[in-house]
Amino acid sequence: MAPTSDLDVTFAGDDLVLRLATLAYLARFSAVSRIHTKSDLRLYFCWCTERHLTPLTVTRTEVERYMRWMQETRHFKPATIARRLAVVAGFYRTCVIDGLLDRSPAEYVRRPRVSNESPTLGLSHLQFEALLCAARESDNPADLVTPGTPLPTANRDVRLFQ
Secondary structure, eight states: OOOOGGGGGGGGTTHHHHHHHHHHHHHHHHHHHHHHHHHHHHHHHHHHHHHHHHOGGGOOOHHHHHHHHHHHHOOOOOOHHHHHHHHHHHHHHHHHHTSSSSOTTTTEEEEEOOOOHHHHHHHHHHHHHHHHHHHHHOOOOOGGOOOOOOOHHHHHHHHHOO
């Protein structure tokens, strides 16, 4: 029986312990979060493989080299780097909890500072499209009314979106 795509951890290589550790970590997440977390782990494991490193034996220095690679070679934004390092740190934390490692190599890696304020001033095009789709599928015609639209033009707006 083939594994389902969200539980496929072949990117972890042939090491059975690494595969099981990866499955244990990914099992903590819901379906959508699991997809993104798996993508972040895949990138990290590929980075390790390209450098002939085994993820379960790396040191803090190598995790820091991974961070520098994301900054200087891949030119990722600080928020992306912080998220990907959080996934790596979470993976190693789970390995410590499960007794595979004595300590996490990512424990003291300093992540880039990320502002709590979003640089986005409004909805992205995907969020706006999702909003319109939800409004179109709604049984309530008022859901298509733009906030702040005076009521006499609201009926016109509803007709525009139909």
